[in-house]
Amino acid sequence: MAIQLRIHVPPHPLIKHWLGVVRDAQTPTTLFRSAMTELGRWLTYEAIRDWLPSIETTVQTPLAECPATFINPQVPVAVVPILRAGLALLEGAQPLLPLASIYHLGIVRNEETLEPSCYLNKLPEQFDPETRVLITEPMLATGGTIMAAMTELIKRGVNPAFVRIISVVAAPPALQQLGTHYPSLVIYTAIIDEGLNSKGFIVPGLGDAGDRTFGT
Numbered sequence: 304m305a306i307q308l309r310i311h312v313p314p315h316p317l318i319k320h321w322l323g324v325v326r327d328a329q330t331p332t333t334l335f336r337s338a339m340t341e342l343g344r345w346l347t348y349e350a351i352r353d354w355l356p357s358i359e360t361t362v363q364t365p366l367a368e369c370p371a372t373f374i375n376p377q378v379p380v381a382v383v384p385i386l387r388a389g390l391a392l393l394e395g396a397q398p399l400l401p402l403a404s405i406y407h408l409g410i411v412r413n414e415e416t417l418e419p420s421c422y423l424n425k426l427p428e429q430f431d432p433e434t435r436v437l438i439t440e441p442m443l444a445t446g447g448t449i450m451a452a453m454t455e456l457i458k459r460g461v462n463p464a465f466v467r468i469i470s471v472v473a474a475p476p477a478l479q480q481l482g483t484h485y486p487s488l489v490i491y492t493a494i495i496d497e498g499l500n501s502k503g504f505i506v507p508g509l510g511d512a513g514d515r516t517f518g519t
């Protein structure tokens with residue numbers, strides 16, 4: 304049976320609410336940033352339910368012994384925010400994954416060619432092959448940025464089957480590239496939009512996520 308990219312759009316009213324806020328061109332920077340943080344929180348909550356490794360044991364309550372399930376601290380967990388815009392999603396993701404290591408990746412698209420270039424890479428030389436990796440990247444547009452990020456991770460021993468991406472707006476060109484190259488990937492996004500305009504912006508999208516997050 305062929306493996307196929309799984310794209311989840313969680314039908315959660317909080318995710319829909321905060322998506323509406325970030326889409327609105329009238330939303331000021333401070334509210335935009337906190338809405339992105341909320342999206343990071345709820346998308347992470349959804350994305351990690353069958354991904355975060357746990358261990359079965361028992362505990363003694365005041366009355367009796369009973370089964371208990373805990374997060375397995377032996378399995379490494381990493382969060383990779385794609386700067387700049389992925390930083391606001393990280394704010395929401397990090398409190399849910401307090402044991403995770405955070406490895407920043409700064410990637411920017413050239414505004415004319417749309418080619419990505421990496422200006423900051425804090426990834427370790429090698430990952431433990433068991434590492435669970437959560438990428439926070441709000442915009443999956445042409446796919447250039449996320450494909451560049453995946454190349455850096457795979458080079459360092461990450462198993463794509465253990466990678467989850469949280470995104471706010473995803474567009475077909477990025478999803479097609481990811482599906483072709485990494486069919487075992489799992490993506491959680493607030494919405495899938497129709498496509499891109501001639502400047503590589505997602506339509507209807509939410510504009511430039513980095514500029515709107517940081518007021519630039």
Ligand SMILES: O=P(O)(O)OC[C@H]1O[C@H](OP(=O)(O)OP(=O)(O)O)[C@H](O)[C@@H]1O
Nearest residue numbers: 386387388411412444445446447448513
């Ligand atoms: O799928 P792609 O076509 O590569 O586009 C997606 C990327 O574009 C934006 O980054 P940008 O280059 O604007 O950098 P910024 O986050 O610093 O604003 C966005 O935050 C994504 O990282």
Ligand SMILES: O=c1cc[nH]c(=O)[nH]1
Nearest residue numbers: 444504505510511512
């Ligand atoms: O619509 C888009 C596409 C790429 N990056 C953004 O910030 N917005």
Ligand SMILES: [Mg+2]
Nearest residue numbers: 511512513514
């Ligand atoms: Mg930008």
